[in-house]
Amino acid sequence: MAAIEAAADAADLDSKRDGSVLRLELDSGDQVIINLQQPTHQVWLASRAGAHHFVWSGSHWCDTRTGETLGAALHRVMQTLDAPPLDLPTL
Secondary structure: OHHHHHHHHHOOOEEEEEOOEEEEEOOOOOEEEEEEEOOOOEEEEEEOOEEEEEEEOOOOEEEOOOOOEHHHHHHHHHHHOOOOOOOOOOO
């Protein structure tokens, strides 16, 4: 979560963290919500562009349906929502 917060700050996005939930507030009014699900060892990503669940593969967080990495999914979601891209190659 710290890497996502740092990337959001670098992109000049507003972010709010409440426990294991991080909300990115976009200029359009859209939100991107990243939620660490500790009981299931997953990261959930939700936005108007869709919802995704990610599991740790040993090197990256990977989408349980597509295999897309969390970093790539966040980049794609931000593009879809016409927001600044987040640079997260290691996720």
